[in-house]
Each structure stands twice: as C-alpha cells, then as structure tokens.
Amino acid sequence: MEHFVEIIKALAWPVAVIWMSFIFRAEVRALLSRVSTFKYKDVEASFGQSLEKAESEARNIKSPVKTNGSESESSQIEQLLRISEVSPRAAVVEAWTLIETAAMKNGLVMGGVIKRTNPKMILSRLEESGKFSPESINLLNELRQIRNKASHLPDFAVTQSDAERYLELAVKGAAVISAAKS
Known part of the structure; x- marks a missing residue:
C-alpha cells in the first residue's frame, strides 16, 4: 500500500x-x-523561428543586381554589427532603418513638409506599386513583425547571431526596395 x-x-x-x-x-x-527565448538545460528555443520564416522568403526572392553600396551604407552596416555585439535587440530595431532609408530614397514617404515613413505604410505602398513580388512583400512583413516584437515586447530576447541574421535580411530587403527605383 x-x-x-x-x-x-x-x-x-x-x-x-x-x-x-x-x-x-x-x-x-x-x-x-x-516567449522569444526559452532555455532549459541543453534545450534552447529562440525567436529564430521567425527568422527562419523570413529567410525562407528571402531565398525565393531573385537577388537584385548588386551595386557597390555607398560608404555611408557600409559604415551603417558596420555600426549595426558593433551594436549587435553590445545589444542585439537594439541592433534589430536599428536594422529596420536600412529598409526605411531605402523606402525614403524610393519615394515611399508620407507628409509634405516633413518626410516620414511608418512600417505598415511602407508595405502598403510597395504592394500598391506592383513592382514587388509577393515574396518580397512577405519578407518585409516578416522583418516588420520581428522588429515590432523587439521594439514592444518587454520579454523579447535576441542573441547576437540572430541579430546578425536579421541584419543580413534587412540588407536584402533594402536592396530589393532600392533596385525597384523608378
């Protein structure tokens, strides 16, 4: 008993x-x-699932013709890589500026006197233009959602390698927008 x-x-x-x-x-x-990161003994899950989805979308995008990036763009990428060493979460948030900058250079802005963008508006303008594949739109939407999580969820944690993966995807997203200049 x-x-x-x-x-x-x-x-x-x-x-x-x-x-x-x-x-x-x-x-x-x-x-x-x-939950963005979960760790128990040797098992770890991270926000990498969102990145994997974005990376699969990026694989389906025909790579734009590479132009030699300006010195300021190269320095911005280097700065983002240094930020990812100190604060990967901040690097994810800042990497979105590559996409916003490309959108502004492509004329995807709102406001007459003060030019500005917002993530949702960028996506809707890209869709309306008809110049972008559904894969490109999906990639940028995934990147937007990851950036929103990094910006707004207090329990969101990012590893340096994930931040660097996000940065690579942001560079590709910005290149796709830049390549579609009219």
Missing part, C-alpha cells in the same frame, strides 16, 4: 500540470507565442 501512495504522490503534480495545460491550451499557446 505504501508503494501505491508513493506512486500517487509522484504522479500528482505532472498529471495536474498536463491536465491544466489541456484545459487552458489556447491560453498556453498564446503565452508561448510571446
């Missing part, structure tokens, strides 16, 4: 956790979607 009681004691918490997870599965799923 003692062994039976010990088995019940050992199984009580795991069964309760599984049962509660089943009952609140929608809430647990929503909570887990907000």
Whole structure:
C-alpha cells in the first residue's frame, strides 16, 4: 500500500500540470507565442523561428543586381554589427532603418513638409506599386513583425547571431526596395 501512495504522490503534480495545460491550451499557446527565448538545460528555443520564416522568403526572392553600396551604407552596416555585439535587440530595431532609408530614397514617404515613413505604410505602398513580388512583400512583413516584437515586447530576447541574421535580411530587403527605383 505504501508503494501505491508513493506512486500517487509522484504522479500528482505532472498529471495536474498536463491536465491544466489541456484545459487552458489556447491560453498556453498564446503565452508561448510571446516567449522569444526559452532555455532549459541543453534545450534552447529562440525567436529564430521567425527568422527562419523570413529567410525562407528571402531565398525565393531573385537577388537584385548588386551595386557597390555607398560608404555611408557600409559604415551603417558596420555600426549595426558593433551594436549587435553590445545589444542585439537594439541592433534589430536599428536594422529596420536600412529598409526605411531605402523606402525614403524610393519615394515611399508620407507628409509634405516633413518626410516620414511608418512600417505598415511602407508595405502598403510597395504592394500598391506592383513592382514587388509577393515574396518580397512577405519578407518585409516578416522583418516588420520581428522588429515590432523587439521594439514592444518587454520579454523579447535576441542573441547576437540572430541579430546578425536579421541584419543580413534587412540588407536584402533594402536592396530589393532600392533596385525597384523608378
């Protein structure tokens, strides 16, 4: 009888956790979607899933003809790489400026006196122009969503390698916008 009681004691918490997870599965799923990094012993999951989706979109995009980037663009990329060493999250947020700069140079701005952009407007203008493939739009939308998470979620954590991957994708997104100049 003692062994039976010990088995019940050992199984009580795991069964309760599984049962509660089943009952609140929608809430647990929503909570887990907000977690950007999870680490338990040797297992680690990160916001890399979003990056993988963006990278798969980027693979489907025909690479624009490479032009020699200006010295200021190269220095900006180098600066972003240095930022990623100190604060990968800040590097993700700042990397979006490459896309905004390309959009401004391409005339995708709003406002008469003070030219400005916003991420959603950039995407809608790109779609309206008809110059961009659905893959390009999807890539930029994925990058926008990742940037929004980095900007607005307090529990969002990014590794340096993920920030560098994001930077590569942002450079490609900016190149796609720049290549479509009229």
